[in-house]
Amino acid sequence: MPSTDAAPLTPLALSEDLPPATVMPIWTPEGPMALWRSVGGTLSLAADRCPHRGMRLSHGFVRGEALSCIYHGWSYDQGGRCLRIPAHPDLEPPASIRVATGSVLEAGGVIWRARADDPSLPPDFPGFVPLRSLSFAVSRDVISRTLGGESAGPGILKGTLAGSAVILLCAEQAEGTSLIHLLAPADATLDQRIAVSRAAETLRRAAETGTTEAAA
Amino acid sequence: MKLYDYILSPSCYKVRLLAALLGIPLELRAVDFHPGGEHRTPALLALNPAGSIPILEDDDLRLTESAAMLVYLASLKSSDWLGRDTAAEAARTEQWLSFAQRLTASLGGARLCEMLLRPGDLAALQAAGIAALRELEAALVEQRLRGERFLVADRPTIADIACFPYVALAPDGSVSLDPYPSIRLWLRAVRALPGFIEMPGIHRLHELKPEPVHGAEGEPA
Numbered sequence A: 001m002p003s004t005d006a007a008p009l010t011p012l013a014l015s016e017d018l019p020p021a022t023v024m025p026i027w028t029p030e031g032p033m034a035l036w037r038s039v040g041g042t043l044s045l046a047a048d049r050c051p052h053r054g055m056r057l058s059h060g061f062v063r064g065e066a067l068s069c070i071y072h073g074w075s076y077d078q079g080g081r082c083l084r085i086p087a088h089p090d091l092e093p094p095a096s097i098r099v100a101t102g103s104v105l106e107a108g109g110v111i112w113r114a115r116a117d118d119p120s121l122p123p124d125f126p127g128f129v130p131l132r133s134l135s136f137a138v139s140r141d142v143i144s145r146t147l148g149g150e151s152a153g154p155g156i157l158k159g160t161l162a163g164s165a166v167i168l169l170c171a172e173q174a175e176g177t178s179l180i181h182l183l184a185p186a187d188a189t190l191d192q193r194i195a196v197s198r199a200a201e202t203l204r205r206a207a208e209t210g211t212t213e214a215a216a
Numbered sequence B: 001m002k003l004y005d006y007i008l009s010p011s012c013y014k015v016r017l018l019a020a021l022l023g024i025p026l027e028l029r030a031v032d033f034h035p036g037g038e039h040r041t042p043a044l045l046a047l048n049p050a051g052s053i054p055i056l057e058d059d060d061l062r063l064t065e066s067a068a069m070l071v072y073l074a075s076l077k078s079s080d081w082l083g084r085d086t087a088a089e090a091a092r093t094e095q096w097l098s099f100a101q102r103l104t105a106s107l108g109g110a111r112l113c114e115m116l117l118r119p120g121d122l123a124a125l126q127a128a129g130i131a132a133l134r135e136l137e138a139a140l141v142e143q144r145l146r147g148e149r150f151l152v153a154d155r156p157t158i159a160d161i162a163c164f165p166y167v168a169l170a171p172d173g174s175v176s177l178d179p180y181p182s183i184r185l186w187l188r189a190v191r192a193l194p195g196f197i198e199m200p201g202i203h204r205l206h207e208l209k210p211e212p213v214h215g216a217e218g219e220p221a
């Protein structure tokens, strides 16, 4: 699927899954990235590869406003610049040591990959709140067919799970897999939310085993 | 209390971890599991004919199942950790203790294949491990919806300790933990517990330690 201008904004993760002072791995068409939130709450996206020896920065840790690599502790600021090399505490790290970064936007409890040159805002979904993210070992098209819902924009599906209206934000991942961010009605009760989460598991089983009937 | 222990064994680590969290001192007796295979020697088979570790001895009590060891340690010290406040809670705790055996068989089996080059159907073990991780993730999603951070309550219990090590070490068997946001937060919550101890492959939360000052040791160079 070409990702040129059709869907400049890609959903990456749910805000609740990334509390302050945490980092998570994210797959994007540009490659693996580390999405992290500072202690102060600022979101950043960095290439998931430490410039030192290539360790995944998503295995690292957040201290204050910096992301540190788990391997030798090099730390990076939100712009990707290396701040500190513990083995050489007196050295001001050269400006040339930096990790590539990307832009993100957060709205309605969803974190989106944005483009610095594109001012569009993420879609919003009045009446819906994020429930959970889950990955499917099949493409978006298979999920769409299994759900039997309707498309509501690029990568956005509307349907019904366990009797509740739902929205699925789909992001294609590596090797034909898909990451789904599931939104449920804001007024759903706890029991209804749990039922929707379980129905999503059923949908995934059906999609992955090629059962065509809808899981609603 | 004496634990027959091997540093790289996730099942032994469960017992060491809970003992540390509860402040119970253990006498550790190192077993040369690999490469020595000491757990299969006559002396060790005399203690546990099943030929597995951990083995826990306390006076005339001898235990060979880690789940029973967790129950014993928690019963000695604190009923909170037992996860038995209500009938439903007790049953759910048991459910996770049994589930932990599936983690040992699947993720643990994949890890033995990858790390010790044990023969086995790696792809089947990994698939069973992924199925177990998906179940765990779904359960933790429901717990979070209920406002609870751990497996059976909003406090840690032996259910969490029984499941934690093999899940945390899944990447050793080439099973990725990337797709599970609720598992990620749960692993973090366990690692943040006061008194948490490490094993090779499972580290503490570095960010909870103060930033090392100029030239101090503590972080690898």
Ligand SMILES: N[C@H](CCC(=O)N[C@@H](CS)C(=O)NCC(=O)O)C(=O)O
Pocket (backbone or CB within 6 Å): B009, B010, B011, B012, B039, B051, B052, B053, B054, B064, B065, B066, B067, B104
């Ligand atoms: N008895 C079970 C199993 C423990 C277990 O799997 N132990 C492994 C080491 S981590 C073992 O001794 N395996 C015997 C072998 O692989 O030869 C428990 O206590 O949970």
Ligand code: FES
Pocket (backbone or CB within 6 Å): A050, A051, A052, A053, A054, A055, A069, A070, A071, A072, A073, A074
């Ligand atoms: S690989 Fe990241 S600090 Fe060395």
